Each structure stands twice: as structure tokens, then as C-alpha cells.
Amino acid sequence: MEPKEIWRGIYLVGGAGISHPADCCVYLADAGPKLVMIDAGAGSGAGAILSNVEALGFEPSRISHLVATHGHIDHIGGISRIKEATGCRVIAHRRDRDAIELGDPALTAADLYGIEYWPEKIDTILGGDETAQKIGDLEFHFIATPGHTPGSIAAYIDMGEGRVLFGQDVHGPFSDVWGSDISEWKRSMEKLLELEADILCEGHAGVFRGGEVRGYIESQLLRYSRV
Numbered sequence: 551m552e553p554k555e556i557w558r559g560i561y562l563v564g565g566a567g568i569s570h571p572a573d574c575c576v577y578l579a580d581a582g583p584k585l586v587m588i589d590a591g592a593g594s595g596a597g598a599i600l601s602n603v604e605a606l607g608f609e610p611s612r613i614s615h616l617v618a619t620h621g622h623i624d625h626i627g628g629i630s631r632i633k634e635a636t637g638c639r640v641i642a643h644r645r646d647r648d649a650i651e652l653g654d655p656a657l658t659a660a661d662l663y664g665i666e667y668w669p670e671k672i673d674t675i676l677g678g679d680e681t682a683q684k685i686g687d688l689e690f691h692f693i694a695t696p697g698h699t700p701g702s703i704a705a706y707i708d709m710g711e712g713r714v715l716f717g718q719d720v721h722g723p724f725s726d727v728w729g730s731d732i733s734e735w736k737r738s739m740e741k742l743l744e745l746e747a748d749i750l751c752e753g754h755a756g757v758f759r760g761g762e763v764r765g766y767i768e769s770q771l772l773r774y775s776r777v
């Protein structure tokens with residue numbers, strides 16, 4: 551895989567085959583004067599992610615916000631380096647604050663990955679079920695999607711030609727150690743289905759388009775239907 555534009559103004563800039571084997575998929579939204587990054591990878595790939603941003607023709611210093619979809623190391627390990635390089639503000643949900651700001655190695659799953667995590671402050675702490683925030687030219691909607699972790703969030707933007715949904719770790723997995731809750735997750739997936747997004751940017755499985763979006767989320771619900 552290579553860094554590339556996946557939808558007009560939306561780019562894949564990091565991931566297991568792109569920046570580092572431990573990285574989640576990392577996305578970039580072009581919000582006009584500003585750039586918004588969705589997740590940061592596990593840490594070792596942060597330099598490669600920033601190089602990819604540059605290779606796509608963007609100055610990394612334009613990254614003004616970084617959305618941390620939840621507190622797992624493969625999504626947050628790169629925050630400190632990306633924040634240092636760009637001065638971006640970190641957006642995350644209150645219910646994953648202990649993972650992100652205190653860096654508990656069980657909550658972040660850093661112990662599973664064998665990676666050390668440098669805790670980072672959250673600049674914008676989301677608390678409610680849904681929050682809208684205008685960043686540059688784009689209106690971001692952040693939705694609480696607890697289940698995989700208590701503070702998991704999804705984000706969507708309406709781009710004129712379609713609705714783009716960043717739904718990281720739609721596929722689970724689940725663990726009591728992280729505070730996972732499958733019943734909550736099922737309700738969260740129903741919320742994502744209701745959005746009827748045209749594009750789903752997933753945390754590890756890549757990009758789904760059109761009817762594949764509903765198909766993928768429903769297939770995950772089916773996998774866990776007896777649990």
C-alpha cells in the first residue's frame with residue numbers, strides 16, 4: 551500500500567503496509583487552511599507518516615488538529631512526535647483519558663505490543679454523545695461510539711459529494727482489561743449504520759465505499775451476534 555488520496559480531500563497517510571507494521575490506518579483531511587489527522591499510529595512510524603504527508607504535497611505544520619479515536623497504542627503512540635513536529639491540538643473523549651493522559655500500559659495495550667508510550671495531554675476533551683466542531687473549511691461531527699474501549703469515538707464530515715466516516719476499530723476486538731462492552735458496541739454500530747456514510751475509513755481494514763460501508767458494519771455485527 552502507498553499513501554494516496556482516497557476521496558477528494560481525504561488521504562491515507564499511514565498504516566501497517568505504509569508507515570510501520572504496528573500502525574493503525576492514519577488518515578488526513580484537507581480542511582483548506584488546516585489539515586486534520588485521524589489517529590497517529592504506534593509511534594515508530596510517526597516520521598514516515600509525516601514524510602507521507604509531505605510527499606502528498608502538504609506542509610506538516612498545517613496539521614492543526616489530531617483526532618485520537620481511542621486510547622490504544624497503535625492509534626496514539628505517535629501523538630507525542632506528531633504534536634512536537636506540528637504543534638497540533640489533540641481531540642479525544644473523556645472516557646479514554648486515563649489511557650491517553652496517564653498511559654496505563656494495560657488500558658493502552660502498550661504491554662501487548664511491547665511498546666513504550668509517552669502520555670500526552672488532550673487539548674479538547676469530548677464528553678457528550680455528539681459534538682460538532684468547525685476546523686478550517688470542514689465541520690467535524692464527533693460521535694461517542696463506546697464498546698471497543700469506553701472512550702472510542704467516530705468522526706464524520708459531509709464533503710458536498712458525500713459523507714465520509716472515520717470509524718476506527720469497528721471490528722473490535724474486545725477485552726475486559728480495556729473496559730470493552732459488547733452491548734455498548736452493538737448500539738454504537740447501529741449509530742454508525744444510521745449515518746448512511748458513503749465512505750468508511752476503518753482503523754485496520756482500510757476503506758469501504760458505497761454499499762460496502764453498510765455491508766462491512768453489518769458483517770461485524772453478525773460476527774458478534776451470539777455474544
Ligand SMILES: [Zn+2]
Nearest residue numbers: 620622698719
Ligand atoms: Zn483499538
Ligand SMILES: [Zn+2]
Nearest residue numbers: 574624719753
Ligand atoms: Zn487499532
